[in-house]
Amino acid sequence: MMKKAFILLLDSGNTRLKCRVISTNSSPKTAEEAVIDNHTPEQLKIWLEKCLVQYGILQAAYGVSVASIDLQQKWESILQTVQPLSPVQIEWLNVEENSLGLKNLYHIHQLGKDRWYSLLGNFTYTEKKHTPFLSISFGTATTIDAVVNQQFIGGVILPGIKMMQQSLHQGTALLPEVGLPNQIDDFPKATQQAIEAGIVLAQSGAVLIQIQKIFQQYQQIPTLYVSGGAKQSMLSAIQEQYQQWSSYLSLPHMVLIERHSPVLDGIEAYIANRNCC
Numbered sequence: 001m002m003k004k005a006f007i008l009l010l011d012s013g014n015t016r017l018k019c020r021v022i023s024t025n026s027s028p029k030t031a032e033e034a035v036i037d038n039h040t041p042e043q044l045k046i047w048l049e050k051c052l053v054q055y056g057i058l059q060a061a062y063g064v065s066v067a068s069i070d071l072q073q074k075w076e077s078i079l080q081t082v083q084p085l086s087p088v089q090i091e092w093l094n095v096e097e098n099s100l101g102l103k104n105l106y107h108i109h110q111l112g113k114d115r116w117y118s119l120l121g122n123f124t125y126t127e128k129k130h131t132p133f134l135s136i137s138f139g140t141a142t143t144i145d146a147v148v149n150q151q152f153i154g155g156v157i158l159p160g161i162k163m164m165q166q167s168l169h170q171g172t173a174l175l176p177e178v179g180l181p182n183q184i185d186d187f188p189k190a191t192q193q194a195i196e197a198g199i200v201l202a203q204s205g206a207v208l209i210q211i212q213k214i215f216q217q218y219q220q221i222p223t224l225y226v227s228g229g230a231k232q233s234m235l236s237a238i239q240e241q242y243q244q245w246s247s248y249l250s251l252p253h254m255v256l257i258e259r260h261s262p263v264l265d266g267i268e269a270y271i272a273n274r275n276c277c
């Protein structure tokens, strides 16, 4: 009988580590996911020890990181300790000029690896490869990346929602730190509501502008793939802003798809393709 084994995928972000276990000799292949806060790295050890019992030996580990070198080394040392007799090195993946049929027009030495693998995850998920899309992440930072005609044509970086909330509070004497609203007013009349609405509009407005630019330049409405820890608070605002603009011009319906972990999907697709060719 074949020995049970698994592969580990890691997406090391500025706030959290997202992990996926892929069982190599059982079905379904994707066995389990976990999210570890960067402040509690020991949780990775606890989770991996559980995985070793359940899924057999750790065969390989692939990661994408935009976090500090220190944190990368922390994840590496945890992997060494959980399987000391046959230690596994994490292979940290890089950005490329071309992968899985997607061409990268961004500066490859500058592009965040999470952005590239998220694009690959969303591109793999796209059935009609010529459909333009925006790969949007509401994480520590917000990123809005555009793919048209199978090319990543570029994207924008904004402070994330939490970062905007904190910076308004920290940089002023009178402004409180706010949470995320369920509903926003068009013309707020109180401080908290004014800040909440301002942040949501800044973020969803940036998305709408990128949709408009693609429409102006390519006469198509992109599909939106939305991910990241703060995505829930943004979905209705994006839909509403699109609705208001598009109804004047009788534009087609916009497809918005929530994506759970596109970076891990991108790593999985990239590795599967590399190992098979």
Ligand SMILES: Nc1ncnc2c1ncn2[C@@H]1O[C@H](COP(=O)(O)OP(=O)(O)OP(=O)(O)O)[C@@H](O)[C@H]1O
Pocket: 012, 013, 014, 015, 016, 017, 066, 114, 137, 138, 139, 140, 141, 160, 161, 162, 163, 180, 227, 228, 229, 230, 233
């Ligand atoms: N309900 C929420 N409201 C507001 N912000 C949230 C909420 N839930 C999570 N967040 C924020 O989402 C961010 C974390 O999201 P995510 O895990 O996607 O980011 P990350 O680990 O920093 O990864 P990356 O660096 O790749 O963005 C944090 O800034 C967190 O505060």
Ligand SMILES: CC(C)(CO)[C@@H](O)C(=O)NCCC(=O)O
Pocket: 014, 066, 110, 111, 112, 113, 114, 115, 139, 140, 141, 143, 157
């Ligand atoms: C923008 C973030 C922080 C998003 O996680 C990350 O992708 C990053 O650090 N990028 C490097 C700069 C760039 O992508 O141009």
